Amino acid sequence: MSDQVVSLGGKKRSTFIDKVKELLPEGGNLSLCLTCGACSSGCPATGLDGMDPRKFLRMAALGMDEEIEKSDWPWMCTMCQRCIYVCPMKIDIPQLVFNARALRPREQRPKGILGSCDLALKNPSTSAMGATPEDFAFVVEDVLEEYREAQPEFADMQAPIDKQGAEFFVNQNSREPVTEPDELVPLWKVLHLAGVDWTYGSHGWAGENYCMFLADNDAWEHITRTTANQADKLGCKIFLNTE
Ligand code: SF4
Ligand code: SF4
Known part of the structure; x- marks a missing residue:
């Protein structure tokens, strides 16, 4: 009680x-x-x-x-x-x-959620960490190269960004590329072993939407449209939301 x-x-x-x-x-x-x-x-x-x-x-x-x-x-x-x-x-x-x-009032809502929503609005990544599309591409390429070299059985593994016509549009928790880049790899391996034709988007690659939790409808819609528009632009058939 x-x-x-x-x-x-x-x-x-x-x-x-x-x-x-x-x-x-x-x-x-x-x-x-x-x-x-x-x-x-x-x-x-x-x-x-x-x-x-x-x-x-x-x-x-x-x-x-x-x-x-x-x-x-x-x-x-x-x-x-x-x-x-x-x-x-x-x-x-x-x-x-x-x-x-x-x-x-918006400015009086919890700082953690508010800050994450505002960072997601900063650039087209929609990343709650504020990472730019360029930062994301750099980390993905770097980690991919490292694993391809270290694990020859995954030498052909791909982690494409903006691959036109890929079947699956995959998004990503935005903390991993910034704080734990190795955590990106297990999903890549699963997709690789399953033979899935997939891609991230340079825009809207970040999966979480703190603006929804903030109850900011306009910002929530903006984040959702950014990622959905990128999937449409690339002609992906399936949206795989990992968050
Ligand atoms: S909201 Fe629904 S589940 Fe909860 S106490 Fe009322 S009737 Fe029961
Ligand atoms: S939606 Fe909220 S109120 Fe309902 S069960 Fe989940 S945490 Fe509780």
């Missing part, structure tokens, strides 16, 4: 819940909640900051906008969607959480 005390004042006018009701499927009637607790029991964020999804939902339904805005719990939700799968009423709590995040 959580030890957080929630005090209920008089009924407040909630703008949050009105907005969310328009966005949630079928009018987002939060009163459908049976308070069964199935969402809370499977949620990895239950107990953090004294909160769980059922309690969060109840606060939203009660119009406690201020408390929701101040709570750090929405930032601890992983958006895993387990709560939706187990909810008998199919209440979309992650959507509610996403909109709760947007209640905070």
